[in-house]
Amino acid sequence: MLTDRVLAGLAETTSPARVLTAREDLLTYASDATPLHRCVPEAVVIPRDTEQVARIVKLANEEGFALIPRGAGTGLSAGAVPTTDSVVMLFPSWNRIIEVDAVNHTAWVEPGVITADLHAAVEPYGLFYPPDPGSMRICTLGGNVAENAGGLRGLKYGVTKDYVMGLEAVLPTGEFLSLGGKSIKDVSGYNLLDLLVGSEGTLAIFTKILVRLVPKPQSTRTILASFDSVGAAGQTVTAILAAGIVPSTLEFLDQVTIRAVESFAGLGLPADLAALLLIEVDGRAHAVAEDADAVDRICRQQGAREVRTASNADEAEDLRAARRTSFTALARIGPTTILEDVAVPRSAVASMLVRIEDIAAEHQLQIGVFGHAGDGNLHPTCITDARDAEAVVRAEAALEEIFDAAVALGGTITGEHGVGLAKRKFLERHTGDPALRFMRQIKAVLDPSQVLNPGKVLGRSARCEHPPLGHPAYEEALA
Ligand SMILES: Cc1cc2nc3c(=O)[nH]c(=O)nc-3n(C[C@H](O)[C@H](O)[C@H](O)COP(=O)(O)OP(=O)(O)OC[C@H]3O[C@@H](n4cnc5c(N)ncnc54)[C@H](O)[C@@H]3O)c2cc1C
Structure with missing residues (x-):
């Protein structure tokens, strides 16, 4: 439970209207687009500027509550799903395209900008922002950078990380960090930009993003x-x-x-x-x-x-x-649609498709597959019913086999949706030491109090153990 002192501190930092605690407001932010994970936050805070973000992060360190940055909530690995005793941080009015630089082919944007709005804004300059996740009409640039989102144009143009040239961010200690810039070449020091892109809201809160643009194809x-x-x-x-x-x-x-x-x-x-x-x-x-x-x-x-x-x-x-x-279309077939994400070397796509078909038959499940065949990134999509605990167990067993099969074929458990809460068990299984240890050490150094999106990606924190949908304890947890 958050203390009254925390709620008063949030209201004092922003304004009372920018702190939501009504049950009906909180329920809106209990889940993202991942169907089997849900947890109601204690509060929602809507900061106005970077200084307020930094002050809220410092308050979280002092008072020991978790902060969950959230864009549009379209994530498919439960990255923006709250943890217990957490406060969701929203950026709904941070939607300005601050600058389009037609000479350097760059744009500075706020994290709440909708991806398709950036596409439209740069077009009159003859420029093009290639990353185009299927959710681009609703998802945000902040969420895209945090997930290193891909999209349909990934084969030729790459993914979000290939377009991030600079970031302004607040670290989990409340310090302000500015990285990169408009210079195309920059090898000064470790590549911290690449560390933060794809960090799933666990290492920094992005407050401003500099993206690279390319000439619009004729x-x-x-x-x-x-x-x-x-x-x-x-x-x-x-x-x-x-x-x-x-x-x-x-x-x-x-x-x-x-x-x-x-x-x-x-x-x-x-x-x-x-x-x-x-x-x-x-x-x-x-x-x-x-x-x-x-x-x-x-x-x-x-x-x-x-x-x-x-x-x-x-x-x-x-x-x-x-x-x-x-x-x-797939979501219309059954009550619950689990849209998954694996990636394999291109040469293994055919074998992966056969494995998915076999696994679906074995577990008597309907699994549709679509995806980015050119770059080996497939989306096995399992149709199930989350109200039926046995069906959920079967779906989870099948998906686990699919992740293992992808890794066995030289691939990975996620090509673009991230680890979040949903796949941390598989990250642990498939990432050997010392890589896993390095990741934990990085998190511990940057976020010693574990305030920023704790339990995501490297989940060891007891703060984020939720009963899954369909589990008898689930309704209790929501009540
Ligand atoms: C129909 C559909 C199609 C999709 N297609 C694709 C696709 O083709 N390719 C693809 O890669 N993904 C796809 N996705 C997944 C999802 O849209 C992406 O992961 C997207 O990047 C999430 O953006 P969001 O604004 O919704 O972020 P959220 O879901 O709100 O958050 C995602 C993560 O970002 C963090 N975050 C959000 N804002 C910030 C910030 N300002 N600072 C730090 N961390 C932050 C959150 O903590 C969380 O960990 C799809 C989803 C749906 C529902």
Whole structure:
């Protein structure tokens, strides 16, 4: 329980209106987009500026409560889920794009800026911010940097860390830290930027972010190819890359996902299709036209049943709909959708898909798979019912086998969604010493009082043991 002194300190630092304690407000912040983790915070605080953030962090150190930074709450590893005796920190009005520098190709943004708003804001300058998580219309830059978010354009353009040039942040002790800048090259000292990007709200609270921009591609072509076998789709991915073409997007949908999308969006996709590939090439117009022709040819050579190329922007949006609606479509099949995330070397994508299919059959589960085939990042999505404890146990067992299979194939337990609460057990299992020890030491040095998002990533803290959804103690914990 937070003491009255803490609540008074939060109100004094910000204002009474910026501290929420009403039960209905707190319930809103009890979970993120991860369905099996939930915990009601003791309070929510909305700081106005960096100085207030620093003062709140110092108060947390003095009074011993946990702080949970939160963006839009779209996280898929329970990173923004509160822990007991915690205060959630929100940045809803920190949504200014402070500067777009068209000469240096950079933008300074506040952490609450919605990712798609940054895309739109830089476009009039002929510039482009490539990271495009599927949630880009709602998630924030602060959350993207904290999770090192990827997206559909990762194969050609990389992920969030490839675009962060500078950060202003408050450390877990309340000290202010400024890193990086507009200089493209900078090797002065250890690479602290890379340490903080992807630190999942456990090492720093970002208050300002400097991102790198690139020139907007002159032209884009969008192609949707359908296949009668997963193997043919996999060979097509290999053949496209072997031909020296690097598509900006190379996305895969399996049969379960295709059927769900068809029933949701009615795009005219045959129910017996085994796989779909969404392929986009971008760049200079003449090169794009050549690449698109080559992709079309390769798809047909590899036995595609149909290849559709969009002839204008509206048609391209229609073709993208199959991929963009995958999660929503799958979520309609059952009450609970667990959207997971594994990554394997590209050469192991086909084997990983076979393993997922076998594991789903073994556990009698419906698991749809879609994802970024070009960079080996797949999203096995398990449809279950969190009210049914036995079904949850089966789903968790299957997902555990999927994570182990990814690692056995030379991959990893998460390609872009992070560890948070959801995967800390697997991080421990698959990360050997001394790497795990280094991570714990870094956390201990930067956050000696364990105030910042404790128990996430490296969870040893008793502060974040929640009964899972479906467990009899769960309703009690929420009550
Ligand atoms: C439908 C859907 C599609 C998605 N598609 C993708 C995808 O393609 N690629 C991908 O990578 N992810 C994807 N995600 C996951 C999620 O959107 C990303 O992880 C995103 O970066 C989270 O941003 P957020 O603002 O919602 O952060 P939150 O969920 O609110 O927080 C995420 C983490 O960031 C920390 N955090 C937030 N703000 C700050 C701050 N200012 N300072 C320090 N730490 C902070 C939190 O403590 C937490 O650990 C998807 C999610 C959904 C629901």
